[in-house]
Amino acid sequence: MKEKKVPSPFATLWGWAELYHTSLYSSVVLAILGVGCNMLAYFCVAAIIRLLLAGANINACWPWCGLMLAGYVGKALFLARSTALSHTATYHTLRDLRKCLLSKLSRVPMGTILGTPSGQYKTTIVDRVEGMEPTLAHLIPEMTSNLLVPLAITVYIFMLDWRMGLASLVTPVLGLFIVAQSGKTYGARWQGAVETGRRMTNAIVEYVGGIQVVKAFSQSAGSYKKYARAVEDNAQYFVDWMHANQKYMASWQSILPAVLVTVLPTGLLLWNGGSLAAGNFLTIIVLSLGLTGPLIAAMSFVDELAVVGTNVGEITKILDAPELNRPEQPVPIAGNAVQLKGVSFTYGKTDAEVIHDISLDIPPGTVTALVGPSGSGKSTMAKLIAGFWDVTAGTITLGGINLKEIPLAQLNQQIAYVSQDNYLFDRTIRENIRMGRPEATDAEVEAVSKAAGCDSFIRALAHGYDTLCGSGGGHLSGGEKQRISIARAMLKDAPIVILDEATASIDPENEALIQRAISALTKGKTLIVIAHHLGTIVNADNIVVVDKGRIAAQGKQAELQESCPLYALMWQAYLGSRDAA
């Protein structure tokens, strides 16, 4: 069987920049012209030396001085235009790539995202993508031009005298050989640097994210240790790398520019022997001096050559992650009945199964409550119904259609998922609510806010609906956040609402407000509620008791109290806690 050819990192990167190839090619051509103009100075000096040796009048030299000036002006103009083109193409490519990565995250299963430290996504989408900038904007035009122009000069030296041509090649070739030797380990070294950097980022993100716990439990020393070790390891890695690489760096940086070491003695011997004219000798010396600048400039991009594989690899890992496989075109769905048939589910390949062979009917317009001990699988069932994960076995259908056959956007329109920790973005309250339906008018946003019982507290804020929520909704109280999340879900007006009831004890006044908001949200809808307070679901059409990933019993409140010992126990516990409150 023919093995599938994996494209090289450069081919992959070049493919990402496909829309901007014309600009990138143009920037290479302009960079070559720019470096060529810069080299013109050396040709002009050589020409003037030849004129002076031939006893020419000083006036014959002025045109060469003029040409040299034109060369410098040309260099500035060509390189400025080349840089502008390559940077515009690069930043548009990076923008497209970041959009692609973010849109990809919305299509991969939740499990893939939750199983990856959030710092890792930040590092790839921000840092690794940014790491492409030197490659696209600088390496492609600048390295190409800084290699091609010296190559052309070397050919010219060979044309003047092939022996001097060979002499001018000795130290550059030796220098390039050393660069190649050090470059052999660079890719692996950089991969290691990415790993230590990732560990450091994850430790920092975890430390900052958990700072409240750290402060509350006075564990700053312990938690700080993990963070400090990651920072220490990162620094040590780069110090070790620098030490290992230093001998190569020092060697090529001193050998590569030392062209005169071979050119001068060879030229002297040949001139002395009468086989090299003084004019050619001096011209070659001047041109040899001009060779080294561009070559050193080109070598400064060798690091970029080595890191491109790692950067492209990290980005490709996200872009190639398996997606929830869904069709693109909407499908006709008959009604909003939800049905689970023989559903089993395992979070990860190495995890134990948490939902075992569950079957459940949820008729449209009914209230179904999922109750059960902590860890029994209620939230998992709710998230499977919302399509966050694919079931491992069995099927879940909506209106008779398997969820796997419904496009994600269409399923999303049918279901509003309101969890306890509904995230608010650091945007205005109005924008956060409008996420439920982006085309909603201000009047509609305010109408749902009234219905969800948050209009009055929002208006009391200094900037009303234009108040910023803070990152994660940090500028608002828990109850306020929850009511805004409910308003957002109301605006979406999905026929099925999945509600994860708050477990935290809320003060009675807030609880009453939230309950009122929930009633408004769920009126006339199919409601699936994960109930932690049994008092709120006594009138549910069907109470499903979940225990250890299975349905232990289901029915109405009165039936379950009689027939399900686990439910009877939970009810007693609820009554006890209510009386104690």
Ligand SMILES: Nc1ncnc2c1ncn2[C@@H]1O[C@H](COP(=O)(O)OP(=O)(O)OP(=O)(O)O)[C@@H](O)[C@H]1O
């Ligand atoms: N992302 C995850 N990866 C691996 N296992 C998980 C994940 N989320 C939950 N679990 C496991 O699945 C089981 C069911 O968890 P689930 O959150 O569904 O329970 P729950 O009944 O909703 O609990 P609670 O009432 O405490 O919220 C638990 O054993 C839990 O440890």
